[in-house]
Amino acid sequence: MTKKLPLPLLVVVCLVSLIFINSSSANSVSSKAVTFSRDVAPIFFKNCAECHRPGEAAPMSLLSYKDARPWARSIKEKVVTKQMPPWHADPHYQEFANDRRLTQPQIDTITAWVDQGAKEGDPKDLPPAPKFVEGWAIGKPDIVLQMPEEFTLEASGPDEYQYFEIPTNFKEDVYVQMAEARPGNRKIVHHIIAFVQPPVKDGKGGKYANVTKADIEKFREEQEKKSIFRRDGFLMRMKPGMPVYDDGCALPNGGNGETLDVKAEQRNVDFLTGFAPGMNAGIMEPGTVKRIPAGSKILLQLHYSKASGKVEKDRSMIGLVVAKTPPDKNLYTRPIANTYFQIPPGAENHKVTSCWTTKEDIHLETLMPHMHLRGKAMRIEAFYPDAHSEVLLDVPNYSFSWQTVYYLKKPIALPKGTRIVVTGYFDNSAKNKYNPDPSQAVRFGEPTYDDMMIGWINYTVDKEHLRNETAVNSGRSLGQ
Numbered sequence: 001m002t003k004k005l006p007l008p009l010l011v012v013v014c015l016v017s018l019i020f021i022n023s024s025s026a027n028s029v030s031s032k033a034v035t036f037s038r039d040v041a042p043i044f045f046k047n048c049a050e051c052h053r054p055g056e057a058a059p060m061s062l063l064s065y066k067d068a069r070p071w072a073r074s075i076k077e078k079v080v081t082k083q084m085p086p087w088h089a090d091p092h093y094q095e096f097a098n099d100r101r102l103t104q105p106q107i108d109t110i111t112a113w114v115d116q117g118a119k120e121g122d123p124k125d126l127p128p129a130p131k132f133v134e135g136w137a138i139g140k141p142d143i144v145l146q147m148p149e150e151f152t153l154e155a156s157g158p159d160e161y162q163y164f165e166i167p168t169n170f171k172e173d174v175y176v177q178m179a180e181a182r183p184g185n186r187k188i189v190h191h192i193i194a195f196v197q198p199p200v201k202d203g204k205g206g207k208y209a210n211v212t213k214a215d216i217e218k219f220r221e222e223q224e225k226k227s228i229f230r231r232d233g234f235l236m237r238m239k240p241g242m243p244v245y246d247d248g249c250a251l252p253n254g255g256n257g258e259t260l261d262v263k264a265e266q267r268n269v270d271f272l273t274g275f276a277p278g279m280n281a282g283i284m285e286p287g288t289v290k291r292i293p294a295g296s297k298i299l300l301q302l303h304y305s306k307a308s309g310k311v312e313k314d315r316s317m318i319g320l321v322v323a324k325t326p327p328d329k330n331l332y333t334r335p336i337a338n339t340y341f342q343i344p345p346g347a348e349n350h351k352v353t354s355c356w357t358t359k360e361d362i363h364l365e366t367l368m369p370h371m372h373l374r375g376k377a378m379r380i381e382a383f384y385p386d387a388h389s390e391v392l393l394d395v396p397n398y399s400f401s402w403q404t405v406y407y408l409k410k411p412i413a414l415p416k417g418t419r420i421v422v423t424g425y426f427d428n429s430a431k432n433k434y435n436p437d438p439s440q441a442v443r444f445g446e447p448t449y450d451d452m453m454i455g456w457i458n459y460t461v462d463k464e465h466l467r468n469e470t471a472v473n474s475g476r477s478l479g480q
């Protein structure tokens with residue numbers, strides 16, 4: 001296996017081999033001595049180390065016996081109750097390339113190991129340690145683009161959304177196979193969204209001019225006058241008194257009045273990748289790419305939280321792996337959002353919908369539900385032009401802590417005229433232990449105490465064939 005395989009693929013390959021290994025010994029698991037080195041380490045390396053290694057999101061490393069042993073009881077509990085590895089999609093619908101769930105024989109092996117006293121066994125049985133490039137899930141990036149300067153976050157006050165521009169200085173279009181956003185300081189970086197901002201026409205004779213931070217500010221101010229949103233400190237929130245439409249699908253715009261991202265779309269800014277707890281790196285299938293036009297800037301949206309109570313510094317970055325095979329298709333990102341909903345105080349199961357109808361034949365690649373702390377469940381369905389329908393993703397127990405991108409094992413064809421219906425359920429009652437305030441009516445907004453209702457999708461367009469249309473950038477000119 002080479003490091004160039006996309007990570008989810010690696011995981012799948014490894015999972016398949018593990019199923020074989022385990023199925024031969026499944027019946028004898030409880031009677032046989034189970035050791036860390038021989039039986040458990042292969043599972044931890046393949047299914048846990050992604051997060052449970054130094055420098056990653058999880059609280060402890062599971063790479064060695066010494067590190068894993070003290071957690072044995074907790075590991076058994078989390079694995080048996082299927083809280084770990086985190087995975088929230090109902091397996092009845094679709095297959096996902098990055099499915100993290102353990103097989104029953106794997107769960108039995110871990111259980112038997114703990115029940116038998118969590119023995120180490122012979123270190124000679126250890127499989128080779130998984131190779132990770134320090135700090136990156138996508139392997140060694142070809143290009144790293146870092147915030148030009150360090151940002152200093154004050155110790156107290158509300159959360160902040162900050163925007164940073166990173167010039168790419170690309171002289172030609174670059175086709176990105178994998179992209180990963182990397183926080184500089186995990187203590188304060190809650191999430192990162194990276195957009196590609198191509199050079200825009202200046203409106204005077206079609207010359208290209210670069211957009212500056214001041215232009216963005218001005219644009220935001222102009223938009224705000226016409227907008228359903230207002231700015232509250234650093235954060236966008238709904239203006240008071242805006243109409244309420246929980247059933248976005250009954251509106252001509254499907255419920256998406258205007259999110260930041262629709263504004264981004266109007267400005268021809270394209271989503272590149274994101275970082276949030278539990279989110280996978282942006283990995284495109286071979287042959288599917290994100291194009292970064294020559295002269296583009298990368299625009300980073302940083303959500304900083306001040307939980308640490310100290311003045312903190314951050315310099316976040318993105319890593320890019322350039323396409324090695326000639327690219328054929330661009331990956332398009334769309335938020336199917338309802339921006340008009342209102343969750344009544346105390347409501348336990350408040351339903352909100354949003355819709356989008358495909359304008360051409362496309363193939364769906366990924367799905368990602370996004371809500372905040374009142375988010376309870378989300379289902380995304382396709383209603384095809386021939387009247388049959390299908391569940392694309394069902395997340396019955398949504399958790400804000402895990403912003404998972406679900407990568408379809410096989411892209412799904414959605415012909416022109418397919419209606420995608422996103423249905424979200426919110427729990428604004430006191431029963432929801434994450435609810436910051438059940439007495440509030442909650443609307444769309446950036447702060448986590450407001451909420452959101454977005455089904456993010458990534459797709460390719462059937463009729464697009466970049467191979468025939470553009471000179472190919474294989475990345476060799478970039479030091480491959």
Ligand code: HEC
Binds near residue numbers: 047074079084085100
């Ligand atoms: C996608 C990332 C990810 C993967 C994969 C993952 N974990 Fe975790 N794990 C976390 C994070 C983050 C936490 C801390 C937050 C929480 O408990 O929800 C955690 C917490 C835990 C805890 C509880 C620690 C405590 O504080 O008590 C255990 C035990 C655990 N994981 C075991 C595992 C095992 C075993 C696997 C593999 C079979 C695994 N995890 C896979 C991210 C992950």
